Each structure stands twice: as C-alpha cells, then as structure tokens.
Amino acid sequence: MPEPILTIKNLTKKYGENVIFQNLDLTVNEGDTIVIIGPSGTGKSTLLRCINLLTRPDDGQIWLDNKEITARGTDEDKVRQHIGMVFQNFLLFNHLTALGNVKLGLDKVKKMSDKEATEKAMHELARVGLADRADHYPGQLSGGQQQRVGIARALAMDPRIMLFDEPTSALDPELIGEVLEVMRQLALEGMTMLVVTHEMGFAREVADRIVFMEKGYIVEQGSPNEMFNHPKFPRTREFLWKITELYGKKEKEAD
C-alpha cells in the first residue's frame, strides 16, 4: 500500500465572492505523477499555489507527510523547502547565473558551505543537462533552458513533491520537448509530481493518474487509459478530445 505524501481535504479558495474551488479533495501517493487538466480559469494554478502556501486557502486542510501544513503556527518557509515549484514563466532570478539560481536556496536556506552548495547545484544542473551553461545568466538562455534551470533550482532543495504549473505553456513548440524529457526522467526516477499541463502526450505516457478539473470541481479522475478511452462523463471526453486536437499538432511539430 503506497503512502500518501500529500492529502488535501475540503479545500476551498475564494477571492471575495468569486469561488475558485470548493471542498476539493485530492490524494497524491509517493512516487505518483499526477496530471491535472482542465480549461483555464478552473483554479488549477491556484490549487498548486495553495499547496505550497503561496496563497492561503480559505478553508480545508492539507497534509504533507502526515503533517498538517495548513495548521496554525506552521512554519511556511519550512514547508516550502519540501515542496518544489516550477512556474509557467520560469521566474529565474534574473541577476544570478544558472548556478547562482540553483545555489541560492542551498546557501541561504539549507546553509550549506559554498563548496557543498556549488557541488550540489552543479549536480542538479547536470541532471537537467545544463552543466555547461552554469555561468550563463537567464537572459543568455533559451526558454527551454531557463525552465530546466527552474526545475534544477526546485530539485536542489530535495523536495518531497514537485509542483509544475504549466511548465511548457510559455515555450516555443520546438523547446517543449527538452523540458518534458527532463520531467519524464524525473517521473522515472520516482519523484512525486503534480503537473498542471495541456501536454496530452506527456499525460498519456507519464501520468499515473489524470485529474480533470472544471469550474473549481474535480469532474473525474483516473488512469490515462480510463480517462482517454472510457471516460465516465461526456464533458471529460469532450475536453480531452478538444485539447488533444489542439495541442497534438504542437507536439508533432516539437518532435
């Protein structure tokens, strides 16, 4: 029986009157890759931001490794160390080199010595295939390379779980492949991942479970086979069909 790393219960987030999602439940087991899909404005990104407490949920609980992180008095900075986050727009620190980006957390949060931090950071850069770009600034890297540095930066903290917020949506089609490849590799290595994406090829091939969210609710979830071939709800079928049509072309171009 696999251990749940992340458990979400009754999670609710509103902005004023506007309910983003309500009473949302989700469990992520160790080593799982879960892909969340759904139309934009459905609360997928907000959900990820609630999980690492960048946004405070209004109601409900989240447990990370059986510890409730939404409890009062939780050290948020500590929680975030254990949750890696990769952003749609990369959000690398522009004034630091690739190495500097990956090192910053090791240096200031983990308080490693400079030598240790450099070694660890170089190891993570090598993991995403960018050891030879260590001294490049974000402005000197392609979008795909920047995103891989973003992944290395998150990995360096040895997170329990990685959150990906549409990691390839801001990329040119020909750069998407290299980022997905790194993510595929991570999944193979057993990293627990929660991925918001429209890349159906990735979802079909890598996901252990696909979660279809719409208007703040989880409509349906299941294995890629169930979701693609025997969805329970017509809405799921409709969305998957549409998105595959739309993004399938882009994937072909990328190959």
Next chain:
Amino acid sequence: MDFGQFISYIASGTVYTVGVTLVALPSGLLIGTILALLYVYGGKAAARVMNLYSTVFRGIPPLVLLFILYFAVTKGINLSAFWAGSLSLGIVSSAYQMEIVRGALLSVSGDQLMAARAIGLSRLQAIRYVVLPQAVRLAIPPWSNEAAIVIKDSSLVYALGVPEILRRAQLIGASSQRYLLAYLSAAVIYFLLVFGTTRLLAMLEKKLTIPSNP
C-alpha cells in the same frame, strides 16, 4: 587680483559643495531606502505614512525647509549652517529617493518575490537576496538624475552663509565688479561636478548590467 587667484577663490568653495552633497545624498539614500522598504513591504498603515512624508517634503521648496531647519529647529540644538543645510537637503532628497527606490522595488517584486519564497527563503531573505540586487540596478538611472539635482541644490546653502561655490562667486563678483566672470566660473565648476558624477554613475550602470543575448 589676477585671474588665477580669482578662479581659485571660487573653486575653493568646491570643498563645501562636495561636502554638502556627500552628506545630503547618502543620508537621503539611507532614509529613502528604509522608507521605500516600509512603503512597499510594511503594510497599509506604513504606506499611508510614507505617502504623507513623500507628499509633504516634495511639496516644500528646499530653500524654505532649509530656513525652517536653520532658524527655527536649530535654535535649540545649535546646528551649524553647514549641517543644517546639508541635512535639510538630505531630507528633501530622501523623499525623492524613496520614490525612486519604491518604483524599482515594485517593478522587481511580485513574481520574483514569489519564486524566492517558493524555494523556502523567508520574506526578508527574498527581499535582500532577490529583490534588492535587481532593484538597485533599475534605480541607478533615476538616481543619477537625483544626484545631479542634489549637487546643484547644494548651492542653496549659500543663503545660510556657507562659503561654497555660489557664495564665493557672489562675494568676489561684488568686490571686483566682475559678476559675469564670477558666475560663469561657478557655472563651469558646477557643470563639471555634475558631468563627472553622472558619467561615473553611467559607468557603474554599465558595469552592473546583467548579461543577456540581444
């Protein structure tokens, strides 16, 4: 009096001009930066206070503030004309520098701050290691502008009798009746000071530019 003596009399006021600037500009930067940080990160109440500070001190002519500080406030604590003048200019400048730093902080903040928090940096660490280093770079061009203004505004302390460039030009102009030459000399010295400073800052800006592909 020959021409060389004439010029060097005026030029020797440069010590005071530079002195006033070297007090006013850094004190304004220190106060301005602290207030800008409070403005941006200190919550709504702090922002309101900072906004008031900025509005008040940007709304008063520096010369008026200078007189107020010198004649009213310093009666009790016996501040010299030099210090009263320098600190007044520093206070006025701090309001402008606060706005410069605030603008720079705001244009870096947001996403960069979020990304920094996401790897576990505290708010303070995120501001210090991620936001500030980038904000400094953005602030240099407008700050160079402010530095030029403070150098030029330092001439206002002449009204308190501090023997800086303008004061000396006025004195020697009156005694020799060569007003035009006196003020032209002062103008050239001010210009060289401003020109040198802005060039230095332009070099610093270039040096700190983050490499990127065109």
